[in-house]
Amino acid sequence: MQRVGLTSLDGVQLDAALHRAPDNARGAVVLAHGITVDLNEGGMFVRLADQLAANGFDALRFSYRGHGESGGTQAGVTIAGEVLDLQAALEYARQELPGPLLIIAASFGAVSTAVSLPWLRVDVERVVLWNPVLDLRRTFVEPELPWGTDNFNRDQQRFLQENGFLLIDGEFKLGRVMFDEFNRYQPAEDFVRDTRPALVVHGDQDSYVSYDVARDAAASRANCDFHTIVGSDHGFDSRHREDEAIKLTVDWIVRGKRGEA
Numbered sequence: 001m002q003r004v005g006l007t008s009l010d011g012v013q014l015d016a017a018l019h020r021a022p023d024n025a026r027g028a029v030v031l032a033h034g035i036t037v038d039l040n041e042g043g044m045f046v047r048l049a050d051q052l053a054a055n056g057f058d059a060l061r062f063s064y065r066g067h068g069e070s071g072g073t074q075a076g077v078t079i080a081g082e083v084l085d086l087q088a089a090l091e092y093a094r095q096e097l098p099g100p101l102l103i104i105a106a107s108f109g110a111v112s113t114a115v116s117l118p119w120l121r122v123d124v125e126r127v128v129l130w131n132p133v134l135d136l137r138r139t140f141v142e143p144e145l146p147w148g149t150d151n152f153n154r155d156q157q158r159f160l161q162e163n164g165f166l167l168i169d170g171e172f173k174l175g176r177v178m179f180d181e182f183n184r185y186q187p188a189e190d191f192v193r194d195t196r197p198a199l200v201v202h203g204d205q206d207s208y209v210s211y212d213v214a215r216d217a218a219a220s221r222a223n224c225d226f227h228t229i230v231g232s233d234h235g236f237d238s239r240h241r242e243d244e245a246i247k248l249t250v251d252w253i254v255r256g257k258r259g260e261a
Contacts, residue, residue: 001018001019001049002017002018003017003018004016004060004092006062006089006092008081008084008085009084009087010081010084012070012071012072013070014062014070014085014089015038015062016063016089016092017060017061017062018058018061019049019052019053019058019060019061020053021052021053021054021055022054023056024056024098025057025058025097026099027057027058027100027101028057028058028059028060028097028098028099028101028102029049029058029059029101029102029103029104029253030060030062030090030102030103030104031045031049031062031105031106032062032064032086032089032103032104032105032106033045033061033063033064033109034106034107034235035067035077035172035174036171036172037067037068038063038067039062039067039068040061040068041106042235044106044235044236044246045061045106047242047246048104048246048249048250049061051246051247052250055253057099058097058098058099060092060093062085062089064077064081064082064086065077065081065082070085074165074174074175075164075174075175076175077174077175077178078177079111079112079181080181082109082111085112086103086116087116090120100126101123102126102128102253103126103128104130104249105128105129105132106129106235107132107208107234107235110132110133110134110187110191111132111185111187113127113129114132114188115185117194117196118190118193125197126196126197127194127198127199128198128199128201128252129198129200129201129214130236130245131201131202131203131206131208131209131234131235132187132191132209134213134217135188135210135213136181136183136185136186138210138213139208139209139210140152140179141182141183145208147234151166151168152166160176188213188217191217192217195223196223198218198221198223198224199225199226199249199252200215200224201227201245201248202214202215203229203232204229204231204232205231205232205233207233207234208234209234214226215228227248229241229244
């Protein structure tokens with residue numbers, strides 16, 4: 001694993017890590033993390049990247065702006081900015097890594113991924129979403145699940161209007177501009193319209209992001225596989241369930257590369 005530096009199109013410096021396949025790589029995978037975390041995704045992305053490299057795929061992890069060691073501020077994070085960050089990671093992979101490209105996006109990383117799908121080139125051949133945020137209104141603006149009602153209730157939204165930010169889980173500053181974007185973007189629609197091969201993995205006890213929304217989007221989309229992590233909350237809530245998600249994802253990518261799926 002080697003650290004690399006990326007620069008987003010608006011000049012923000014992004015922290016990144018590259019895991020190289022030991023021999024000639026058969027493709028490159030960009031890993032897009034969720035909100036409030038970083039390129040490690042709680043350690044899960046490190047293990048995923050190692051497994052991808054062991055199976056012949058270069059893996060590029062990066063931290064979105066305002067996260068981890070990347071530039072920018074938490075309150076200044078926007079969906080539009082994260083789209084630029086994802087584009088920077090993909091452009092680096094195109095220039096520096098051989099073979100076709102794939103994206104694996106976890107949770108909120110699915111937002112920038114899904115809304116980018118209309119302009120992603122054909123060299124991005126496959127997409128994997130883990131417990132994806134696909135309905136911003138139902139997750140944040142009019143939250144339906146416990147995590148959302150704790151963090152984005154009326155008191156929190158009032159605090160946002162008065163102070164310009166609210167705190168997610170008491171520690172991550174989400175700014176007014178991003179909250180306004182929640183009413184503008186429709187990631188589920190962009191995802192459903194896309195036709196490249198896709199895999200969605202979601203826990204059926206997710207208390208953060210709707211399992212039903214993800215399942216319905218996968219069912220409405222052409223060329224999409226859906227896998228349930230039975231009994232799992234958001235982010236795959238045990239080492240066993242994390243390993244299940246990693247294994248089935250890597251297996252799906254390897255089978256697809258061999259033309260068996």
